[in-house]
Amino acid sequence: MLLIQTSQTNESQIKGLGVLAVNNYSLTTSNKDMENICKVHNDSFEFICYPCHRLMCKRCLRTHLKQFNDHIDYWDNIQDIRESFYKILYNNSNTSSKEDINVDDNYDQSGVYEIGEEEEVLLEYNDGEADNDHDQTEFIEEEEEEVGDQQVVEEAEEENQDNEECADYDINLCFIERTINYLWNSIKKSTFLFKSMDTSEKLITEHFKILHDFLINEEHKLKSPITKDKNITLDDIDQKTTELNQIVRIIKLNNSIYNNQKSGDGEEEKEESSDGDDDDQKYCNDDTTLPTALEIIDQSETFQQYAQYCVNNEYICPDIDIEHQNKQFHNNSDFIILDTIAKYNNEFNTATYAVQQTVDEYFITVEPTELETLQQALKNTISISTSQQPIANPSPIYYYLSTHKESISLYNHSVGTLESIKDTKNYRFEGTSRSTVAVGNHIYIFGGVDGQKYCRFSLDSISIDLIEDIDPAVICGKDRLAVYDGGYYIYILGGVKRIIRFNLKKLKFENFMDTHTVDICQAFFVKEKLIIFGSPNDRQNRLNRYGIDVTTGSHFRLDWDLGVNITSVCYDGYKSLYFVSGHRFYRYNTETNQKQQLKEFASFRLTKDGFGMIYSKISDKESYVYAVRCLEIRSNIFRHYRYSIENDCWEIFIDTTNHGASALVRITSVKAVYIRTKNVGTKVFQCDEAEKIAKQINHQIQLAPNNNNQKIGWCWSEHSELLQLIFRKRLNIKILIFMGCVNKHLFLVVVFTFAL
Structure with a gap:
């Protein structure tokens, strides 16, 4: 029982x-x-x-x-x-x-x-x-x-x-059978996954083994002729060093005989200490290692220094028994020297010097840019993914915003459309060509006709969502320039010998520090250091380039040798400066200090000595330098050009028909919504694909005005670049609302089977 x-x-x-x-x-x-x-x-x-x-x-x-x-x-x-x-x-x-x-x-x-x-x-x-x-x-x-x-x-x-x-x-x-099935299926699945992962691991190892073997072979291929010539050179050094050391021994013998004659004329002769034949005595110690000999030769500037070192080193040149030599050759010092030279000549057979084949010197050239390209190419040769990859972020949309007197133009680079925004809440943008800066999905504009105001343009709402006064205690110059540090601050400088800092979190201004320069051509951040270029009107322009460590407030002089006066300049955020001097266009590598002349502004009629320039990278194969207001087509009507870095050519970007064009700013935005339904699965859609969404889930899409008084429910956003998803439940109907579209409308999709 x-x-x-x-x-x-x-x-x-x-x-x-x-x-x-x-x-x-x-x-x-x-x-x-x-x-x-x-x-x-x-x-x-x-x-x-x-x-x-x-x-x-x-x-x-x-x-x-x-x-x-x-x-x-x-x-x-x-x-x-x-x-x-x-x-x-x-x-x-x-x-x-x-x-x-x-x-x-x-x-x-x-x-x-x-x-x-x-x-x-x-x-x-x-x-x-x-x-x-x-x-x-x-x-x-x-x-x-x-x-x-x-x-x-x-x-x-x-x-x-x-x-x-x-x-x-x-x-x-029964339950226990379901438990058995669950355990067995789980173990089988885990075993399959383990074997799959093990196979993937081996494939990765094999992939990099191929690359490793290739690199090793390339290394050996390049090093092989050098190694061969190194061995030839070492043998030559070894032979010549041995021969040279015997000459040093003769020099030491001569010096010893001279010193013995000078000090020992009245001394008695000593008995022989040895009956050994001089032929058995080595001229010099051959046990000296080659690396030691190379070290001595490298440290000696002349043969005299080398000979003195060897003579004073008993390990290389042992002391010679002069008394024995004198007795053997009856105190005939001249014969002793001649006999030693004859023995040296007989051993090395150096009657004449044959012309030997010289070994070439090798020079190694490494291209950092090519190395970076190769590294990226190697990374792209293999990738890893899972069967349950997270939703990929949608491709970014590149916008270019240009301000004018009382309007804003927004250019969508992804689709090539230009939209004019008239409703700017009567904000006047004159004089803000250099005080306009992009931060995420917002553009901050400091100054204008009213120099003590600033505004913020939102890419989400396609409107100005903030207009505030600048703190009266903060003194900003009229010709101001704004620079974003990539973190929490915008630095405002120019017009006065003072730098103002704007806190993006608190939306407050503060006096940061004094500076040397009033007239400023351009400023940007390089590795968390604020770099300042003086105005082209400054006669000391070549010397008026310096940097500021914003963490310590200390100034430092730049070691960039640009060689010319600069009228316009921009930085690519990596290592290259692009600048204009007269009609010439240059690229300067800040790491190697190399300057390269690019395609010129030969046909441009400049509106003034300098104009705005911005660098924009779309992809690894597409990047541009934009010249803002570089050509005046008609009176007070301007044209923006752009330079293709990959193709080394200039092309027309936009003709602005607005008067007083003042700025061009690039904004990178990710505007997309995540939709999860039982019917169509999980997908990512751009805003302009709202109708496609409705068709895929077989429901009608409607447009509703953005009424602020309407209670639209709970807001959800994964991060600031995404549109908000708003949904609520009425009876058995769940409503999904797409919010933040360009036309200031909410896209409403009634989805009966919608589920987050």
């Missing part, structure tokens, strides 16, 4: 398909006959409730499901469990009855558990409704429980209908 003991009873609900929890049970055997019978109803245990970890009889289960109707999917009958186990072992998925399987006989032989006839537990379905005749089954219940039983059945039916929507749910399987 099997006794199942519980350490505790847990009534917590198990959500979804979970792992069968049996850790709180200990399985032991007992001889008590009543332990496998329900003490309350005197009936056999036939059911298990997994959330509660309890064994129950039929009547216990009925009562339990009334009390915990959320456990309706988490109980099993022992007969179903055993049939499931049998089918697993014998792979007999078509067998569905106990008689066909005959599991009782197998289990009876083990003496573990005896099973009676299969009995239903109250849950039978007929055309989606509960069978009210369940009281005709083998067990009998009290009359007052019938209403409750029917409620349990209806709730069970509703729960099962909901669960049938889940692909992994099968009502014909």
Whole structure:
């Protein structure tokens, strides 16, 4: 007999398909006959409730499901469990009855558990409704429980209908079989994913191994001739150094004889210390390593320095026994020197010097630009993605905003359209050609006819959404220039020897610091340093270029040798300056200090000494330099040109028919909405594709005025570049509203099946 003991009873609900929890049970055997019978109803245990970890009889289960109707999917009958186990072992998925399987006989032989006839537990379905005749089954219940039983059945039916929507749910399987399927399918999927990831990892390794082998081969190919010539040169140095050291030894011998004659004329001769032949004595120590010899040669400017070093180094040139030499050659010093030179000449056979083939010197040239291009190309040779990639950000839209006297022109580079905006709230933009700066989806314009005001243009609403006064305590010059640092501040300078800083978060001005220059041609940030170019009218223009560290307030002089006076300049944000001097157009690399002349402004009639220039990069293969107001077509009517960096040519950008054209600013915007529906999945749409959206989801699109008094509901935005999604629920209809379109209208799409 099997006794199942519980350490505790847990009534917590198990959500979804979970792992069968049996850790709180200990399985032991007992001889008590009543332990496998329900003490309350005197009936056999036939059911298990997994959330509660309890064994129950039929009547216990009925009562339990009334009390915990959320456990309706988490109980099993022992007969179903055993049939499931049998089918697993014998792979007999078509067998569905106990008689066909005959599991009782197998289990009876083990003496573990005896099973009676299969009995239903109250849950039978007929055309989606509960069978009210369940009281005709083998067990009998009290009359007052019938209403409750029917409620349990209806709730069970509703729960099962909901669960049938889940692909992994099968009502014909018992819970433990569903658990087995869940675990097995999960493990199979994880195993497949692991093998797939392992294969992907190997592919990446193989890919970079190919690149690595290629680079190694290229390295060896370039180094091979150099290595060959290095070895030839080393052999030549080794031979000549050995020969040269023997000459140094002769020099040392001569010096020793001279010193001995000078100091030893009256001394007595000493006995021979050795009878060895001089032929066995080495002229010089050949054990000196070649790297040591190279080091000595490199540090010696002349042979005299080298010889003095070797003479004083006993390891290279050991001391010579002069007394032995004198006795051997009867104190004939001249013969000693001649004999030594003859032996040297015989060893090295240096009667004449043959002309040897010289080794060429190698020069290495590295192109940083080509290296960057190669690095980017290598990155593009491989990419990684997943089957559940997040929604890709839509392509950015590039706008160019140009201000005039009382109007604004907005050019959409992506579609090539020009829109004129007349409603500027009577703001006058004269004199703001250099004080207009873009920050995200906003353009800040400082000054104008009223020098103590500033305004903000919003690309989301296509209108001026802010006009404020400049703090009277802050003194701004008339000819002001605005520079954005890429963070939280706009710096305003020019007209006065002071820099003003505008806090974008607080919308407040503050006096930042004093500066040297009043007339300023251009200013921009390079690696968080504010670079200032003086006006072309300044005679000291060549010297009036400096930088300011805005974190410390310290000034520093630039080491850029531009060589000419500058009338207009812009910076690409990376390393290149583009500037105009007269009619000539240049590019200057701030890292290598190299200047290159580009295609000139030969046919331009300049309106003044300088004009505005901006750099704009559309993609890796498309970038421009825009010349603003560089040509006056007619009186007070201007033309913007642009220079293609890739094609090295100028072309007309826009003819502005407005009077007083003052500025051109580039704005990068991402205007798109995310739509998730059960019908069309997850997609990203641009604003101008609203009609396509409506057609795809088979609903009508409407235009509604942007009425501020209308309560349109809860606003949601993933980040500032996205349009707001607004939706609400009325009865059973969910309304999705596209907000922020160019025409100041809300796009309303009524979607019955819309779901975020």
